[in-house]
Amino acid sequence: MKRPVIIALDFPTADQALSFLDQFPATQPVTVKIGMELFYAAGPAIVKAIQARGHAVFLDLKLHDIPNTVESAMRVLGQLGVTYTTVHAAGGHVMLAAAKRGLVAGATAAGLPAPKLLAITQLTSTNQEILNDDQQIPGSVRDSVVHYAAVAQASGCDGVICSAQEVSAIHAAAGPDFLGITPGIRPKNAAAGDQQRVMTPSAAAQAGSNGLVVGRPITQADDPLTAYQQIVAEWSNSND
Numbered sequence: 663m664k665r666p667v668i669i670a671l672d673f674p675t676a677d678q679a680l681s682f683l684d685q686f687p688a689t690q691p692v693t694v695k696i697g698m699e700l701f702y703a704a705g706p707a708i709v710k711a712i713q714a715r716g717h718a719v720f721l722d723l724k725l726h727d728i729p730n731t732v733e734s735a736m737r738v739l740g741q742l743g744v745t746y747t748t749v750h751a752a753g754g755h756v757m758l759a760a761a762k763r764g765l766v767a768g769a770t771a772a773g774l775p776a777p778k779l780l781a782i783t784q785l786t787s788t789n790q791e792i793l794n795d796d797q798q799i800p801g802s803v804r805d806s807v808v809h810y811a812a813v814a815q816a817s818g819c820d821g822v823i824c825s826a827q828e829v830s831a832i833h834a835a836a837g838p839d840f841l842g843i844t845p846g847i848r849p850k851n852a853a854a855g856d857q858q859r860v861m862t863p864s865a866a867a868q869a870g871s872n873g874l875v876v877g878r879p880i881t882q883a884d885d886p887l888t889a890y891q892q893i894v895a896e897w898s899n900s901n902d
């Protein structure tokens with residue numbers, strides 16, 4: 663899928679993640695996101711196991727540390743053959759450029775294409791109050807997201823993670839090729855949970871999102887495969 667619907671595999675064990683994936687046969691490969699919970703539990707082996715089934719992996723570890731540490735860690739991640747990985751834009755341009763350098767060096771050493779590097783802007787759980795009061799960043803969430811996107815682009819990132827609510831502003835500022843991958847996706851009537859800045863799959867498509875990240879609306883559905891297929895259908899119909 664050119665604009666993927668990425669399933670967030672937020673499970674505590676490899677067994678649970680793989681049993682869940684049994685519903686998605688390798689003849690119909692999907693893109694899945696391995697985040698901190700699953701990677702801390704199951705490590706690089708779960709990346710390999712999922713790739714062996716034919717699925718593409720988005721490895722979402724949201725690195726945020728001093729530039730040297732991030733560069734070294736990205737060199738390791740660059741060797742795993744994943745499609746996307748993440749770093750926090752709040753680390754600043756020196757750290758972001760170091761992340762890109764490390765990722766490319768690792769992938770090159772392994773003879774692989776470099777994963778796309780996506781910078782986290784403002785998490786989709788962040789609202790106006792958290793931005794202004796807790797982070798002490800004045801202005802709107804959208805302005806902060808667009809600012810971080812500019813920093814990420816100037817530092818060599820391939821795109822950002824943001825809410826679909828900001829993706830059109832990012833494309834207007836950074837151009838259509840700079841990726842805006844969007845979590846905080848909720849089909850109509852689905853519970854938002856801890857997400858603050860949400861959109862439906864069709865609204866995200868109309869806003870120009872380059873890919874959806876969807877977790878609980880699929881993983882906690884009674885029939886995850888049908889839930890996934892319904893989201894893909896809504897997304898694809900609005901992407902035409």
Ligand SMILES: O=C(O)c1cc(=O)[nH]c(=O)n1[C@@H]1O[C@H](COP(=O)(O)O)[C@@H](O)[C@H]1O
Pocket residue numbers: 670672695697722748782784785786787823824845846847855857875876877878879
């Ligand atoms: O980097 C992410 O993927 C991410 C960034 C963000 O701003 N918001 C966000 O929800 N995510 C991730 O996207 C997924 C969303 O899951 P659900 O809220 O269950 O659909 C989780 O795995 C989050 O870690």
